[in-house]
Amino acid sequence: MPDDKPLSRKLFVILGSGAVAGVAAVAAPEALRAEPLAEAVVKPAAPHSMHPQHHAPPAPKALGSRPEAYAYLTGPEVAFVEAAVERLIPTDAHGPGGKEAGVAYYIDQQLAGRYGRGDTMYTHGPWAPGLPTQGYQLRFTPADVYRLGIAATDAHAKSAYGKDFHLLDGAHQDAILQGLESAAITFDDVPAKTFFGMLLGDTVQGFFADPMYGGNRDKVGWKTIGFPGVGAVYLESVDKFNVPYNVAPVGIADEMQKSMALIDGVPVEHVQSRLAGRTRLRDMS
Amino acid sequence: MATLKPVDAVVIGVGWTGGIVASELTKAGLNVVGLERGMFRDTDPDFQVPQVHDELDYGIRYKLFQDAAKETYTFRNDASQGALPIRQFGSFIPGNGLGGAGVHWNGVTWRFLPWDFETRSQTIARYGAGILGDDCTSQDWGVTYDEIEPYYDRFEYLCGIGGKAGHLQGKKIAGGNIFEGNRSCEYPSPPMKQQYAGQLFSEGTGKLGYHRFPQPSANSTRPHTNPEGVEIGLCVYCGYCERYSCEMGAKASLQTTLLPNLMKNPKFELRPSSHVLRINLDRSGKKAVSVTYLDGSGVEQTQPAEMIFVTAWALNNVRLLLLSKIGQPYDPVKNTGVVGRNYAYQVNTAATLFYEGRHFNNFMASGAIGTIIDDFNGDNFDHAGLDFIGGADIGQSNTNARPILYHPVPPGTPAWGSAWKSAVVKYYNNSASLNAQGGCQSYRQNYLDLDPTYTDAYGQPLLRMTMDWYKHEHKQSAFMVEKLGQIAKAMDAKQFTTGLLPEHYDIVPYQSTHNVGGAVMGADPRTSVVNKYGQSWDASNVFVLGASSFPQNAGYNPTGTLGALAYHTMDAVVKRYIKSPGRLA
Numbered sequence: 001m002p003d004d005k006p007l008s009r010k011l012f013v014i015l016g017s018g019a020v021a022g023v024a025a026v027a028a029p030e031a032l033r034a035e036p037l038a039e040a041v042v043k044p045a046a047p048h049s050m051h052p053q054h055h056a057p058p059a060p061k062a063l064g065s066r067p068e069a070y071a072y073l074t075g076p077e078v079a080f081v082e083a084a085v086e087r088l089i090p091t092d093a094h095g096p097g098g099k100e101a102g103v104a105y106y107i108d109q110q111l112a113g114r115y116g117r118g119d120t121m122y123t124h125g126p127w128a129p130g131l132p133t134q135g136y137q138l139r140f141t142p143a144d145v146y147r148l149g150i151a152a153t154d155a156h157a158k159s160a161y162g163k164d165f166h167l168l169d170g171a172h173q174d175a176i177l178q179g180l181e182s183a184a185i186t187f188d189d190v191p192a193k194t195f196f197g198m199l200l201g202d203t204v205q206g207f208f209a210d211p212m213y214g215g216n217r218d219k220v221g222w223k224t225i226g227f228p229g230v231g232a233v234y235l236e237s238v239d240k241f242n243v244p245y246n247v248a249p250v251g252i253a254d255e256m257q258k259s260m261a262l263i264d265g266v267p268v269e270h271v272q273s274r275l276a277g278r279t280r281l282r283d284m285s
Numbered sequence: 286m287a288t289l290k291p292v293d294a295v296v297i298g299v300g301w302t303g304g305i306v307a308s309e310l311t312k313a314g315l316n317v318v319g320l321e322r323g324m325f326r327d328t329d330p331d332f333q334v335p336q337v338h339d340e341l342d343y344g345i346r347y348k349l350f351q352d353a354a355k356e357t358y359t360f361r362n363d364a365s366q367g368a369l370p371i372r373q374f375g376s377f378i379p380g381n382g383l384g385g386a387g388v389h390w391n392g393v394t395w396r397f398l399p400w401d402f403e404t405r406s407q408t409i410a411r412y413g414a415g416i417l418g419d420d421c422t423s424q425d426w427g428v429t430y431d432e433i434e435p436y437y438d439r440f441e442y443l444c445g446i447g448g449k450a451g452h453l454q455g456k457k458i459a460g461g462n463i464f465e466g467n468r469s470c471e472y473p474s475p476p477m478k479q480q481y482a483g484q485l486f487s488e489g490t491g492k493l494g495y496h497r498f499p500q501p502s503a504n505s506t507r508p509h510t511n512p513e514g515v516e517i518g519l520c521v522y523c524g525y526c527e528r529y530s531c532e533m534g535a536k537a538s539l540q541t542t543l544l545p546n547l548m549k550n551p552k553f554e555l556r557p558s559s560h561v562l563r564i565n566l567d568r569s570g571k572k573a574v575s576v577t578y579l580d581g582s583g584v585e586q587t588q589p590a591e592m593i594f595v596t597a598w599a600l601n602n603v604r605l606l607l608l609s610k611i612g613q614p615y616d617p618v619k620n621t622g623v624v625g626r627n628y629a630y631q632v633n634t635a636a637t638l639f640y641e642g643r644h645f646n647n648f649m650a651s652g653a654i655g656t657i658i659d660d661f662n663g664d665n666f667d668h669a670g671l672d673f674i675g676g677a678d679i680g681q682s683n684t685n686a687r688p689i690l691y692h693p694v695p696p697g698t699p700a701w702g703s704a705w706k707s708a709v710v711k712y713y714n715n716s717a718s719l720n721a722q723g724g725c726q727s728y729r730q731n732y733l734d735l736d737p738t739y740t741d742a743y744g745q746p747l748l749r750m751t752m753d754w755y756k757h758e759h760k761q762s763a764f765m766v767e768k769l770g771q772i773a774k775a776m777d778a779k780q781f782t783t784g785l786l787p788e789h790y791d792i793v794p795y796q797s798t799h800n801v802g803g804a805v806m807g808a809d810p811r812t813s814v815v816n817k818y819g820q821s822w823d824a825s826n827v828f829v830l831g832a833s834s835f836p837q838n839a840g841y842n843p844t845g846t847l848g849a850l851a852y853h854t855m856d857a858v859v860k861r862y863i864k865s866p867g868r869l870a
Contacts, residue, residue, distance in 0.1 A: 087701075087702065088701040088702065089701070089705075089706055090702060090703050090706065092703050092706060092707070094706060094707065094710045097706075114346075115346065118354075119354060120346070120347070120352050120353055120354050120373070121353060121354060121372045121373045122353045122354055122357045122370045122371070122372045122373075122739075123354065123372070124370070124739065124740075126738065128367060128369060130367075130369045131362070131366065132791070132793075133360075133362055133789050133790065133791040133792055133793070134360055134361070134369045134371075134792060135371060135372065135373070135375055135792050135793045136372050136373060136793075137369055137372065174702065177701070181700070200700065200701055203701075204689060204692075205341060205345060205689050208340070208688040208689045208692070209340060209341040209345075209689060210339055210340070210341060213341055221688065222688065224706075224710060225688060225692065225709060225710055225713040225714075226713060226714055227648060227686065227687075227688045227713070228648060230334070230335050230338035230339070231334065231335060231338070232338070232521075232522075232523040232524055232525075232648065232649075233521040233522075233523065234521065234522040234523065234524070234646075234648075234649035234650075235519075235520075235521045235522055237522075237646070237649055238478050238480060238522040238646075238649040238650070238654075239478040239479060239480070241481040241484055242481050242643055242644050242645075243644055243646075244644050245644065245646050245649075251335075252335040252336060252338070252339060254335075255334065255335035256335060281325075281327040281540065281544050281545060281548050282325055282327055
């Protein structure tokens with residue numbers, strides 16, 4: 001397998017019968033590769049006459065370059081969220097924080113979609129406050145909670161310090177966030193603690209979720225902690241104990257852009273469809 | 286509403302148990318319809334990388350799970366409270382789609398201990414009834430370990446489980462689980478590789494004199510051709526198991542074990558997107574005649590059948606029996622009825638260990654990787670003076686280091702800000718987890734029934750869960766906290782965190798999807814819904830399989846046992862029931 005081919009990191013296959021006992025897989029640019037190539041045996045493509053139409057997902061040509069526009073948050077809300085996520089995950093000696101990682105944009109995109117709309121939540125009444133052990137019982141969707149929570153936090157900032165949250169200095173911003181977290185600050189409509197919990201949880205997600213969702217830009221969250229990302233074959237590394245594993249992390253878009261690569265001269269799109277040399281189950285019966 | 290052409294059998298829910306049923310019945314020559322509420326899905330292309338390695342969509346947004354907007358449960362800690370709907374899943378997350386939870390499981394495949402099947406009688410024989418307490422309704426299963434041992438074997442070979450026997454043909458074997466019931470065969474595949482944290486756990490528990498062994502795993506450790514002639518792939522330790530499907534065809538599931546033959550068999554018809562509303566009984570109420578479901582277009586269809594197998598997830602099995610009025614609903618006040626009785630869960634006690642200057646690389650993992658001790662499970666240790674029964678498997682199993690959910694920080698660390706971020710950076714690769722997966726006893730006051738207020742997307746009542754922790758769970762948790770601390774110290778952790786079970790069961794934090802009971806098996810129709818073959822006492826052509834039949838829970842993952850019980854049932858159905866329908870016990 002030539003070194004200069006940008007092979008996908010996890011296309012592989014396990015085979016059953018045939019001359020190649022075992023499996024496997026792999027491939028990454030040399031610098032990223034988890035396993036020695038000698039152990040990566042890829043079986044030549046099986047005939048695939050049943051599904052000549054099958055193709056891997058088309059490779060986007062220029063992921064990462066699409067224009068970014070806020071879909072749910074208003075201008076003042078963007079200013080709030082950008083300021084807040086930078087306090088929750090600050091820029092420091094370990095690297096960029098929430099703002100540079102695109103966490104505010106991530107949160108906006110999530111709020112504009114099925115998470116923000118509460119599409120997978122049970123949203124029927126009757127409504128009752130319930131006990132803490134019964135979980136979330138508000139009538140509001142997550143997008144509603146942000147709208148109300150941001151407005152109430154800014155109103156609190158104005159009354160306590162005379163300015164909107166995003167215009168305050170870091171110490172005052174932290175004091176307000178601590179007030180929400182501890183429920184020392186209370187709001188009329190949405191519980192401050194609920195809003196804060198949602199904001200913090202979504203911020204952590206935006207820092208560590210795959211970059212295709214708009215946060216974790218340049219995989220900065222993964223680089224900060226040393227998470228290798230999505231493409232992973234550790235068959236030979238898992239039992240090499242207490243050894244540093246330093247690789248540039250790989251995201252879903254990185255993998256898809258490589259999906260037209262070749263493995264042993266076989267287009268990767270065909271490799272995907274010969275898993276275990278089996279006919280796809282949906283084509284049976 | 287259309288009434289369809291009668292078939293020999295209908296399977297409601299095509300996951301592990303439904304697949305086993307359909308496979309055995311079609312092999313016996315019967316026509317089987319599989320009604321699956323979810324979509325068709327297969328390793329190729331549905332489970333493929335890179336898309337499936339998406340922590341947000343799968344791990345956080347529950348891509349492979351039941352949609353709470355359509356169907357959830359209501360919950361309260363005790364009957365004095367008003368039950369409210371679980372608006373988003375937390376404590377447990379039921380699976381959805383072809384293959385069921387067998388697609389997103391971790392693959393940990395245990396046999397329960399002989400004691401687990403005879404909990405009540407063996408406890409009373411050894412300690413007297415006093416230790417149980419007045420409200421504890423834990424009971425014997427009506428089937429023994431020895432009776433289902435051959436079927437454990439069958440399920441393990443179906444899946445190609447990797448492990449090491451510790452009690453084989455009467456001999457105890459060091460390096461395996463010496464506490465397990467006697468096995469007739471060794472595991473079909475060798476154990477998984479162990480992680481660095483597993484090595485530390487082995488050394489630590491070795492110093493303490495405990496008996497460590499590799500966790501039995503359905504993450505394949507070598508290419509395996511199962512007795513059905515189906516090949517299973519090889520696990521590459523990618524670290525995306527639970528909540529994810531396996532792109533390698535290496536985690537045993539219906540797709541990798543039985544479906545390749547089943548889908549080719551003209552006697553089997555799979556109907557995805559079929560949401561079952563009820564089972565219909567004849568006028569006597571003693572025989573089921575058909576199943577009514579909504580097809581993909583939302584049109585009601587009625588499928589007549591000679592035999593009906595209820596093979597959905599545990600709580601959904603119970604709900605369908607209640608909606609169909611099969612069996613007498615349990616009444617905790619009068620202490621009458623059986624359907625919904627003996628709902629139980631699991632007690633998970635965890636510890637996180639923190640080190641400095643190490644490289645754990647916990648992202649190199651599989652769902653069932655791990656090193657375990659069973660010294661404190663079941664009745665493997667003397668409970669005299671402890672005032673609780675049962676126990677936990679205690680082990681190290683770092684199944685992943687996916688960063689949204691895995692970024693542990695030591696006690697006292699703030700939840701955000703610079704100090705939090707520094708601690709995350711420092712400990713992300715300097716931490717390891719221990720877990721004690723504890724059994725849970727059944728109580729008169731923990732039960733399932735139909736909610737009087739809330740309905741699902743189809744207008745049917747939701748299932749209501751009334752559940753709290755009681756004596757055995759709290760005392761077990763305190764015991765396990767002490768053991769985990771002892772082991773953490775023996776593993777030379779610089780710091781560790783652990784925590785007692787909270788006073789009340791909380792539906793919010795994820796704990797386990799090993800929910801059991803509500804349609805339990807037994808030898809006495811007054812205290813069980815089904816006999817030892819999973820056959821309804823009330824309608825003998827209805828079989829209810831899966832963890833709904835467990836009368837209380839063991840300190841193990843349930844899949845090995847529900848697989849074995851399904852094969853135990855099908856052996857009796859094929860050999861006896863088909864020839865002469867009627868009660869098998």
